[in-house]
Amino acid sequence: xxxxxxxxxxxxxxxxxxxxxxxxxxxxxxxxxxxxxxxxxxxxxxxxxxxxxxxxxxxxxxxxxxxxxxxxxxxxxxxxxxxxxxxxxxxxxxxxxxxxxxxxxxxxxxxxxxxxxxxxxxxxxxxxxxxxxxxxxxxxxxxxxxxxxxxxxxxxxxxxxxxxxxxxxxxxxxxxxxxxxxxxxxxxxxxxxxxxxxxxxxxxxxxxxxxxxxxxxxxxxxxxxxxxxxxxxxxxxxxxxxxxxxxxxxxxxxxxxxxxxxxxxxxxxxxxxxxxxxxxxxxxxxxxxxxxxxxxxxxxxxxxxxxxxxxxxxxxxxxxxxxxxxxxxxxxxxxxxxxxxxxxxxxxxxxxxxxxxxxxxxxxxxxxxxxxxxxxxxxxxxxxxxxxxxxxxxxxxxxxxxxxxxxxxxxxxxxxxxxxxxxxxxxxxxxxxxxxxxxxxxxxxxxxxxxxxxxxxxxxxxxxxxxxxxxxxxxxxxxxxxxxxxxxxxxxxxxxxxxxxxxxxxxxxxxxxxxxxxxxxxxxxxxxxxxxxxxxxxxxxxxxxxxxxxxxx
Amino acid sequence: xxxxxxxxxxxxxxxxxxxxxxxxxxxxxxxxxxxxxxxxxxxxxxxxxxxxxxxxxxxxxxxxxxxxxxxxxxxxxxxxxxxxxxxxxxxxxxxxxxxxxxxxxxxxxxxxxxxxxxxxxxxxxxxxxxxxxxxxxxxxxxxxxxxxxxxxxxxxxxxxxxxxxxxxxxxxxxxxxxxxxxxxxxxxxxxxxx
Numbered sequence: 001x002x003x004x005x006x007x008x009x010x011x012x013x014x015x016x017x018x019x020x021x022x023x024x025x026x027x028x029x030x031x032x033x034x035x036x037x038x039x040x041x042x043x044x045x046x047x048x049x050x051x052x053x054x055x056x057x058x059x060x061x062x063x064x065x066x067x068x069x070x071x072x073x074x075x076x077x078x079x080x081x082x083x084x085x086x087x088x089x090x091x092x093x094x095x096x097x098x099x100x101x102x103x104x105x106x107x108x109x110x111x112x113x114x115x116x117x118x119x120x121x122x123x124x125x126x127x128x129x130x131x132x133x134x135x136x137x138x139x140x141x142x143x144x145x146x147x148x149x150x151x152x153x154x155x156x157x158x159x160x161x162x163x164x165x166x167x168x169x170x171x172x173x174x175x176x177x178x179x180x181x182x183x184x185x186x187x188x189x190x191x192x193x194x195x196x197x198x199x200x201x202x203x204x205x206x207x208x209x210x211x212x213x214x215x216x217x218x219x220x221x222x223x224x225x226x227x228x229x230x231x232x233x234x235x236x237x238x239x240x241x242x243x244x245x246x247x248x249x250x251x252x253x254x255x256x257x258x259x260x261x262x263x264x265x266x267x268x269x270x271x272x273x274x275x276x277x278x279x280x281x282x283x284x285x286x287x288x289x290x291x292x293x294x295x296x297x298x299x300x301x302x303x304x305x306x307x308x309x310x311x312x313x314x315x316x317x318x319x320x321x322x323x324x325x326x327x328x329x330x331x332x333x334x335x336x337x338x339x340x341x342x343x344x345x346x347x348x349x350x351x352x353x354x355x356x357x358x359x360x361x362x363x364x365x366x367x368x369x370x371x372x373x374x375x376x377x378x379x380x381x382x383x384x385x386x387x388x389x390x391x392x393x394x395x396x397x398x399x400x401x402x403x404x405x406x407x408x409x410x411x412x413x414x415x416x417x418x419x420x421x422x423x424x425x426x427x428x429x430x431x432x433x434x435x436x437x438x439x440x441x442x443x444x445x446x447x448x449x450x451x452x453x454x455x456x457x458x459x460x461x462x463x464x465x466x467x468x469x470x471x472x473x474x475x476x477x478x479x480x481x482x483x484x485x486x487x488x489x490x491x492x493x494x495x496x497x498x499x500x501x502x503x504x505x506x507x508x509x510x511x512x513x514x515x516x517x518x519x520x521x522x523x524x525x526x527x528x529x530x531x532x533x534x535x536x537x538x539x540x541x542x543x544x545x546x547x548x549x550x551x552x553x
Numbered sequence: 554x555x556x557x558x559x560x561x562x563x564x565x566x567x568x569x570x571x572x573x574x575x576x577x578x579x580x581x582x583x584x585x586x587x588x589x590x591x592x593x594x595x596x597x598x599x600x601x602x603x604x605x606x607x608x609x610x611x612x613x614x615x616x617x618x619x620x621x622x623x624x625x626x627x628x629x630x631x632x633x634x635x636x637x638x639x640x641x642x643x644x645x646x647x648x649x650x651x652x653x654x655x656x657x658x659x660x661x662x663x664x665x666x667x668x669x670x671x672x673x674x675x676x677x678x679x680x681x682x683x684x685x686x687x688x689x690x691x692x693x694x695x696x697x698x699x700x701x702x703x704x705x706x707x708x709x710x711x712x713x714x715x716x717x718x719x720x721x722x723x724x725x726x727x728x729x730x731x732x733x734x735x736x737x738x739x740x741x742x743x744x745x746x747x
Contacts, residue, residue, distance in 0.1 A: 047714075048713070048714040048716065048717075049712070049713055049714060050709055050713040050714060050717060057639075057705075057709055058635065058638075058639045058640075058709075058713075058717065059639055066639070086639070217731075340731075340732065372712075373712035373725055373726065373729055373731070374708055374709055374712040374713055376712075377708045377712060386682075386704065387613070387614040387615070387678075387682075387704055387707075388613065388614065388616065388675065389616050389618060391614075391615070392615055392616070392618065392620070392622075392728075395725075395728070395729060396620070396728055396729065399729045399730075400729075400730065
């Protein structure tokens with residue numbers, strides 16, 4: 001039986017799509033929200049370190065699975081390899097209702113005003129496509145505010161002079177500092193830095209009908225056993241369903257956006273839980289499948305007017321794939337600093353996000369999430385023994401003495417870092433898989449080198465010994481869980497995929513609402529910005545709809 | 554398989570590797586290194602001989618001292634179970650690597666790896682790690698690739714959740730001083746004031 005026509009079909013129930021589904025269904029549109037994964041909870045994997053979203057050696061806790069999914073990675077020499085979702089090169093984002101927001105570390109950063117104006121602030125380095133966003137921080141500010149209040153954020157900017165301006169405080173007070181953070185605060189004050197609590201999408205007090213955080217040490221990478229972590233799966237998606245206008249279909253793997261002869265979107269085709277091909281027609285389509293899968297879906301959606309994929313007549317879909325150049329410093333303290341108070345990350349410094357001489361941007365720095373015992377076996381100074389009694393002694397002596405400060409360097413977008421579809425390799429459903437290729441820009445490494453010196457300086461001030469730093473290389477495309485940039489928004493259709501409302505150039509009823517839109521990715525974890533973009537794009541559609549624009553052909 | 558290995562030269566190489574290496578193995582000699590019986594179990598992937606060999610390697614990677622080592626923590630059961638499941642794709646590499654390890658030990662010392670004394674086992678594994686084992690034996694996988702794979706799996710089995718077969722009685726959690734098993738929430742709930 002054919003599916004009933006609806007006003008909007010949203011692809012992907014993650015940070016962006018969950019928000020869009022709520023905004024549209026509250027505006028009275030009939031919505032079908034399609035999710036390739038399913039509902040998941042803590043009990044599905046409990047606190048098993050080897051099957052989480054952070055350490056995936058036995059598989060991804062919340063998808064995608066190794067049996068049905070594949071990607072192809074292109075090595076710098078042009079050779080390729082097939083990677084499974086549980087392997088590093090896959091650049092995985094969780095496949096479940098809520099996607100990464102079910103199991104994330106939940107840092108709730110707003111980008112800074114400069115992050116939306118990178119090109120006009122710094123100029124574009126050679127070999128980069130660095131640009132300004134077609135919207136400003138001030139444009140997006142009300143959307144950040146809605147995300148903070150409707151999904152739930154704890155935080156306090158009062159000691160952060162670099163914080164982006166806001167009209168309204170966050171709805172929950174900040175989390176207290178743990179022992180590691182208290183040491184870092186003292187050290188930072190000696191250095192005249194400005195420590196402040198990491199904003200978190202977690203309940204510091206009961207909020208949204210859900211209880212207060214119980215500080216699991218296994219928090220990042222895991223669903224919360226008591227639902228104190230705020231994701232789209234326990235906030236905006238239930239709210240969308242409660243309107244009566246939104247239907248969520250899980251285990252729905254979208255294969256194609258269907259475009260008609262005139263280049264108008266008619267809906268999507270998808271495989272249901274029994275691998276049967278279904279069609280869902282709609283007045284408009286919103287793609288929120290993450291930077292890799294959104295690009296792949298558009299590229300796999302070929303039609304008469306868009307023979308190279310939807311919105312891809314200028315070859316910009318899948319370009320500018322970026323993530324963060326994570327870097328930092330680690331050291332060993334004389335005394336134990338471990339506190340059984342997850343997730344661990346709780347103090348941050350924004351002193352070096354911008355204004356670093358000779359550098360275009362920078363990064364936020366913060367203390368790290370608790371490393372569980374297996375993950376910790378990889379945290380070692382260079383040359384340290386990796387096995388034998390010396391390994392064991394290191395684990396035993398230092399597990400609770402290791403102090404870590406890290407940061408996500410804002411990357412310079414590179415046109416050749418990209419998502420394509422592979423000409424040969426197919427997934428379980430016979431769909432061409434994503435093929436990832438490219439490199440980081442060398443300037444990212446320069447910034448990372450600067451940042452790790454700052455991190456090491458802070459650790460020295462805490463009294464840490466044996467400090468070591470890590471700087472990423474330029475090899476391989478970036479991406480990871482912070483993947484962004486592949487369907488850039490812009491005012492010029494020749495150098496972007498969508499307009500400033502996330503509307504695909506040339507296809508009025510096809511929208512993108514996820515990190516793919518990000519022109520640049522900030523020196524911060526991007527999830528709150530993706531949520532804000534959900535409100536931005538969804539809000540535009542709802543406003544137009546109410547004004548009579550129903551996006552019909 | 555015949556090798557042209559000159560034993561003295563190889564031992565020299567081992568000593569060289571050890572000089573730049575680590576102090577692992579010191580103090581463990583009393584507890585391990587004997588040719589024992591194969592660990593008991595209904596093996597999924599390993600033969601009993603392979604299980605005994607892998608267990609001897611695992612015990613070198615995480616030796617017993619005042620805390621349990623890989624053998625006591627049951628790491629071998631973790632590895633065997635995963636090779637029949639999520640790590641199936643590594644099974645062929647294990648089998649090939651174990652054949653190379655047997656040949657290396659026989660070629661150099663004239664006896665099985667499990668029968669070597671502790672220090673010789675350590676040195677032999679150090680040459681694998683440094684990829685300095687005889688290249689005519691280690692064509693595929695390379696010695697360092699095989700060692701890295703086994704090392705990773707031993708770490709997973711020792712530090713991961715006991716439900717996968719290793720980390721028996723939460724041995725590694727106890728070693729690190731982490732409370733376990735946890736009764737979720739009970740010990741973490743602050744008094745609710747709202």
